[in-house]
Amino acid sequence: MSEIRELALRCRDASRAVAALRTEDRDAMLRAMADALLADAPAILAANAQDLDAARDKGVAAAMLDRLRLDDARLAGVADALREVAALPDPVGQVTRRETRPNGIVVERVRTPLGVVAMIYEARPNVTADAAALCLKAGNGVILRGGSEAIRSNQAIATALHRALEAAGVPAAALTIVEDLRRETMVELLQLTDIVDLAIPRGGEGLIRFVAEHARVPVIKHYKGVCHLYVHADADQDLALRLLVDGKVSRPSACNALETLLVHADVAGVFLPRAAQALRAHGVELRGDAAARALVPGMGEATVEDYDAEYLDLVIAVRVVDSLEAALDHIRRHGSDHTEVIATRDSAVAEAFVQALRSAVVMVNASSRFSDGGELGLGAEIGISTTRLHAYGPMGLEALTVERFVVRGEGQTRNIHG
Amino acid sequence: MSEIRELALRCRDASRAVAALRTEDRDAMLRAMADALLADAPAILAANAQDLDAARDKGVAAAMLDRLRLDDARLAGVADALREVAALPDPVGQVTRRETRPNGIVVERVRTPLGVVAMIYEARPNVTADAAALCLKAGNGVILRGGSEAIRSNQAIATALHRALEAAGVPAAALTIVEDLRRETMVELLQLTDIVDLAIPRGGEGLIRFVAEHARVPVIKHYKGVCHLYVHADADQDLALRLLVDGKVSRPSACNALETLLVHADVAGVFLPRAAQALRAHGVELRGDAAARALVPGMGEATVEDYDAEYLDLVIAVRVVDSLEAALDHIRRHGSDHTEVIATRDSAVAEAFVQALRSAVVMVNASSRFSDGGELGLGAEIGISTTRLHAYGPMGLEALTVERFVVRGEGQTRNIHG
Numbered sequence: 001m002s003e004i005r006e007l008a009l010r011c012r013d014a015s016r017a018v019a020a021l022r023t024e025d026r027d028a029m030l031r032a033m034a035d036a037l038l039a040d041a042p043a044i045l046a047a048n049a050q051d052l053d054a055a056r057d058k059g060v061a062a063a064m065l066d067r068l069r070l071d072d073a074r075l076a077g078v079a080d081a082l083r084e085v086a087a088l089p090d091p092v093g094q095v096t097r098r099e100t101r102p103n104g105i106v107v108e109r110v111r112t113p114l115g116v117v118a119m120i121y122e123a124r125p126n127v128t129a130d131a132a133a134l135c136l137k138a139g140n141g142v143i144l145r146g147g148s149e150a151i152r153s154n155q156a157i158a159t160a161l162h163r164a165l166e167a168a169g170v171p172a173a174a175l176t177i178v179e180d181l182r183r184e185t186m187v188e189l190l191q192l193t194d195i196v197d198l199a200i201p202r203g204g205e206g207l208i209r210f211v212a213e214h215a216r217v218p219v220i221k222h223y224k225g226v227c228h229l230y231v232h233a234d235a236d237q238d239l240a241l242r243l244l245v246d247g248k249v250s251r252p253s254a255c256n257a258l259e260t261l262l263v264h265a266d267v268a269g270v271f272l273p274r275a276a277q278a279l280r281a282h283g284v285e286l287r288g289d290a291a292a293r294a295l296v297p298g299m300g301e302a303t304v305e306d307y308d309a310e311y312l313d314l315v316i317a318v319r320v321v322d323s324l325e326a327a328l329d330h331i332r333r334h335g336s337d338h339t340e341v342i343a344t345r346d347s348a349v350a351e352a353f354v355q356a357l358r359s360a361v362v363m364v365n366a367s368s369r370f371s372d373g374g375e376l377g378l379g380a381e382i383g384i385s386t387t388r389l390h391a392y393g394p395m396g397l398e399a400l401t402v403e404r405f406v407v408r409g410e411g412q413t414r415n416i417h418g
Numbered sequence: 419m420s421e422i423r424e425l426a427l428r429c430r431d432a433s434r435a436v437a438a439l440r441t442e443d444r445d446a447m448l449r450a451m452a453d454a455l456l457a458d459a460p461a462i463l464a465a466n467a468q469d470l471d472a473a474r475d476k477g478v479a480a481a482m483l484d485r486l487r488l489d490d491a492r493l494a495g496v497a498d499a500l501r502e503v504a505a506l507p508d509p510v511g512q513v514t515r516r517e518t519r520p521n522g523i524v525v526e527r528v529r530t531p532l533g534v535v536a537m538i539y540e541a542r543p544n545v546t547a548d549a550a551a552l553c554l555k556a557g558n559g560v561i562l563r564g565g566s567e568a569i570r571s572n573q574a575i576a577t578a579l580h581r582a583l584e585a586a587g588v589p590a591a592a593l594t595i596v597e598d599l600r601r602e603t604m605v606e607l608l609q610l611t612d613i614v615d616l617a618i619p620r621g622g623e624g625l626i627r628f629v630a631e632h633a634r635v636p637v638i639k640h641y642k643g644v645c646h647l648y649v650h651a652d653a654d655q656d657l658a659l660r661l662l663v664d665g666k667v668s669r670p671s672a673c674n675a676l677e678t679l680l681v682h683a684d685v686a687g688v689f690l691p692r693a694a695q696a697l698r699a700h701g702v703e704l705r706g707d708a709a710a711r712a713l714v715p716g717m718g719e720a721t722v723e724d725y726d727a728e729y730l731d732l733v734i735a736v737r738v739v740d741s742l743e744a745a746l747d748h749i750r751r752h753g754s755d756h757t758e759v760i761a762t763r764d765s766a767v768a769e770a771f772v773q774a775l776r777s778a779v780v781m782v783n784a785s786s787r788f789s790d791g792g793e794l795g796l797g798a799e800i801g802i803s804t805t806r807l808h809a810y811g812p813m814g815l816e817a818l819t820v821e822r823f824v825v826r827g828e829g830q831t832r833n834i835h836g
Contacts, residue, residue: 020773099795105784107794112776114806193630197806212611218636218807239829246831354824355438358530366523366827375832376525376823377517388532388615389636390808392820402810405794406772409784411657413664414793 004188007176008143008195012116014174015141019113023090025168030086030133032164034079037129040160041075047156048125055123055149068123068150078129081380085133088379091397092139105409111401113139115197118189120211122203123147128154131200132161132175134382138400143196145178145186147203155179190215200383220395222386224310225255225338227368230327230353232344233266239365240271240343241278246367247341249282253312255384256339256371260307260317262327265291268320272296275318284314291320307334324349328356335359337386339371339393360386360393422606425594426561426613430534432592433559437531441508443586448504448551450582452497455547458578459493465574466543473541473567486541486568496547499798503551506797509815510557523827529819531557533615536607538629540621541565546572549618550579550593552800556818561614563596563604565621573597608633616818618801638813640804642728643673643756645786648745648771650762651684657783658689658761659696664785665759667700671730673802674757674789678725678735680745683709686738690714697734706736713738725752742767746774753777755804757789757811778804778811 001009021029037044048070055065094111101107117140119131128144135142146154154177162172178189190199190211199219201211208221229247231240247258263271268291276286276296286292287302299318306317307330321327331340339361342353350364361371371394373381378396385391391399419427439447455462466488473483515527535558537549546562553560564572572595580590596607608617608629617637619629626639647665649658665676681689686709694704694714704710705720717736724735725748739745749758757779760771768782779789789812791799796814803809809817 019776101793101795105788112810115776212634216630218805220807236829242829242831242835246834250831250833350826358437358533359822361823361825363825364827365829366825367831369832370523370825370827370830371823375519376825377519387636388820389638390820392530393823402806402808404777405779405789405811407779407781407784407788407794408768409782409788411654411660411783412788413660413668413785414787415668416664417660 002188003180004178004185005192005195007173007178008116008189008192010171010173011141011143011176012195014171015113015116015139017170018136018141018174019092019139021168021170023092026090026137026139027086029164029168029170030082030137032167033129033133033161034082034086036160036164037075037079037082037157040156041072044075044153044156044160045070045072047152051150051152058149060149064123064149068125068153070125070153074126078126081130082133085137085380088137088397090137091401096403103412105407105412108406109403110406111398112404113401116141116143116195117400118143118145118196118199118217120145120186120199120201120207121147122207123149125150125153125157127202128157128177129161131382134380134397135400136174138397140400141174141176143176143178143189145181145189148181151179151181187214190217193217202383220383220385220387220391222255222336222338222384224336225257226259226308226310226334226336227256227339227341227371228260228262228331228335229258229341229343229368230262230331231264231267231271232324232342232346232349233264234345234349235267235343236345237267237271237274241274243341243343243365243367244275245278245282246369248279248284248316249314250369252314254369255310256368257312258316258341258368259309259311260319260334262319262321262330263292264327265320265322268292269295272318272320279316282314284316286316286318288318289320292318310336324352328353331357338384339363339368341366341368360384420606421598422596422603423610423613425591425596426534426607426610428589428591429559429561429594430613432589433531433534433557435588436554436559436592437510437557439586439588441510444508444555444557445504447582447586447588448500448555450585451547451551451579452500452504454578454582455493455497455500455575458574459490462493462571462574462578463488463490465570469568469570476567478567482541482567486543486571488543488571492544496544499548500551503555503798506555506815508555509819514821521830523825523830526824527821528824529816530822531819534559534561534613535818536561536563536614536617536635538563538604538617538619538625539565540625541567543568543571543575545620546575546595547579549800552798552815553818554592556815558818559592559594561594561596561607563599563607566599569597569599605632608635611635620801638801638803638805638809640673640754640756640802642754643675644677644726644728644752644754645674645757645759645789646678646680646749646753647676647759647761647786648680648749649682649685649689650742650760650764650767651682652763652767653685653761654763655685655689655692659692661759661761661783661785662693663696663700664787666697666702666734667732668787670732672787673728674786675730676734676786677727677729678737678752680737680739680748681710682745683738683740686710687713690736690738700732702732702734704734704736707738709738710736728754742770746771749775755806756802757781757786759784759786778802
């Protein structure tokens with residue numbers, strides 16, 4: 001048996017111990033994980049410093065170094081996040097429906113852990129602890145395959161977390177760090193269809209496409225977030241401007257940041273110059289179609305690539321549309337099924353926008369930046385799905401469980417009686 | 419562009435018209451589909467007669483010929499099933515949760531169609547109409563790739579159903595029959611990840627493994643149902659006997675039929691002879707371990723293969739176990755995550771059985787034959803999933819939808835205000 005298969009089997013066996021913990025014991029284990037992280041801070045930060053040195057030597061880009069870097073404040077933030085996960089309601093065992101059938105059998109739908117979740121991600125040590133906590137909270141085993149640049153940090157974090165697991169009577173294998181970081185080993189992990197119940201890739205589009213292409217286990221993913229704001233003719237323009245600025249500039253690197261602004265022709269003449277002024281004050285570059293450029297001096301030209309782009313940067317594509325239908329057509333052609341926003345005063349127009357689009361999150365008069373598990377009330381977020389199966393949009397703890405059937409009877413039979 | 423890709427794209431475009439229908443119009447379309455089937459009965463039965471002739475010439479087995487055969491009564495049954503689907507509650511647009519967040523945004527979870535569902539199945543023309551009705555009812559487009567032996571029947575059925583679609587203003591492409599039945603075309607269909615949202619294979623294990631192996635789109639499936647009945651030491655033996663006989667003999671070819679009987683050693687001496695007598699009266703062959711054979715003269719020997727077998731026939735494997743834990747170990751080793759049953763009077767033992775197993779359906783004192791969408795209250799069944807994602811166990815209309823987020827605000831922003 002290959003080493004990765006053996007690791008995965010051990011994780012699956014250990015996951016049964018996680019699922020069997022009472023809620024209060026599982027929550028106590030998560031709090032102990034937070035304590036262990038802080039207790040091991042010196043060792044974790046020392047390992048992280050080694051990772052950072054090696055990454056610098058390799059010439060890794062500054063943005064990636066920043067995501068890799070831990071310090072006391074960041075570690076405290078991770079520990080706080082673990083305590084927040086501990087405090088969330090336990091999804092395991094929740095009875096979502098109960099029905100007594102005419103023959104007297106009682107049918108319940110009960111949330112149960114998925115089993116084993118494989119997280120595939122880049123060099124972000126905070127994800128190691130976050131994702132582990134969410135998977136364990138939902139009663140699962142977790143296999144963590146992070147980026148090679150973070151391997152020492154991840155090992156040090158796992159060493160700390162494993163103490164908390166073992167104190168709770170859970171085998172350390174329930175939280176398994178993959179140390180063999182060869183691509184072919186990851187591919188083998190992604191093809192363990194009899195062991196791994198779900199793979200969640202998090203990171204750049206290249207990583208996600210690699211996982212989607214090679215996985216034979218189910219994958220929940222999103223490639224990118226090309227989020228639109230459509231400003232209808234009747235929109236409150238101050239409101240629309242707030243949504244635009246918040247959506248574009250508050251965190252341009254987030255997948256729920258706005259990438260394209262669509263403005264109804266009837267208000268473009270008034271709205272676009274204001275929008276350009278407000279965005280430029282935040283350093284945003286605008287790229288528009290001919291109609292938009294005619295209204296805003298100095299605006300660059302938008303190509304088709306611009307309308308498909310997830311800039312993740314202070315750039316926005318702009319287009320003037322003649323109607324709601326034209327806005328919907330644009331979103332259908334260029335959207336990524338992530339998050340779309342309409343600004344309008346007309347509830348019928350809003351409803352038409354909501355119904356016509358199939359995106360995971362559709363917003364009326366609210367910022368695209370609310371497209372986030374915490375903001376939408378999920379308590380935490382393990383990822384975002386634009387796969388229209390199981391979970392669609394931000395995924396919280398419930399998305400790490402599945403509903404099964406529990407039936408209780410008094411000897412009822414279907415066809416043969418007596 | 420390949421022909422199958424073009425067909426799938428047309429189906430996706432047409433699916434928007436299905437999703438956009440009001441509930442009453444979609445239901446009327448389904449009733450019109452039932453009427454059209456009956457109106458076209460002569461043409462459908464003539465096409466079916468041609469399929470049967472060709473299948474006989476090919477030397478197709480009798481059981482398959484029976485599944486392929488339509489007659490007036492069977493066609494009436496299919497039409498009735500379509501009317502029953504029409505009468506089910508509409509899952510599309512159901513608001514499953516609504517929450518007002520502290521900042522005042524209102525977050526709804528709303529059921530929305532999956533999009534395009536590809537059904538891959540064998541030569542069963544009734545599935546063509548059934549599966550189409552369920553997918554359309556849930557607002558989806560459907561691509562039907564049935565067995566080649568049923569192609570004329572499927573085409574005749576589709577001709578009838580298309581009239582009902584077009585009368586409702588829905589393009590016929592929303593219900594697409596694949597007429598190019600080459601394997602490579604099926605593989606291409608199963609890899610249209612940007613168009614097909616879900617593939618559901620139905621049929622023998624070979625077909626399902628082929629689909630699972632080649633698909634890149636999400637697949638929901640179950641390979642087989644190795645369902646267990648465990649008779650605990652304290653079970654009401656008359657009750658256990660009823661569950662055993664109903665589970666094994668009422669429809670041995672069904673995936674929810676019992677395949678293995680586990681009996682606690684304390685009651686095996688009394689129960690097994692009774693069980694053998696009752697089962698043999700129905701023509702069932704028993705194959706047991708040494709302990710079971712010692713109690714039942716003439717019982718054949720069970721091998722490991724027997725304990726893994728889905729007989730789909732009048733055969734049952736038997737094993738005597740020393741404890742609940744031994745029964746659980748057996749099920750964990752040999753089960754298929756489909757359906758398991760315990761007969762016991764002790765609610766604590768029942769609860770331990772339910773909690774320890776991860777099967778899709780776990781029953782206490784009720785027949786495994788209730789593991790069926792209709793019997794469990796889903797109204798209808800598109801398939802059964804032992805994939806622990808999205809749906810687990812019998813799948814009804816809800817499993818053909820996904821929940822998305824609809825957010826309504828009054829201009830709220832996340833980080834940048836005013």
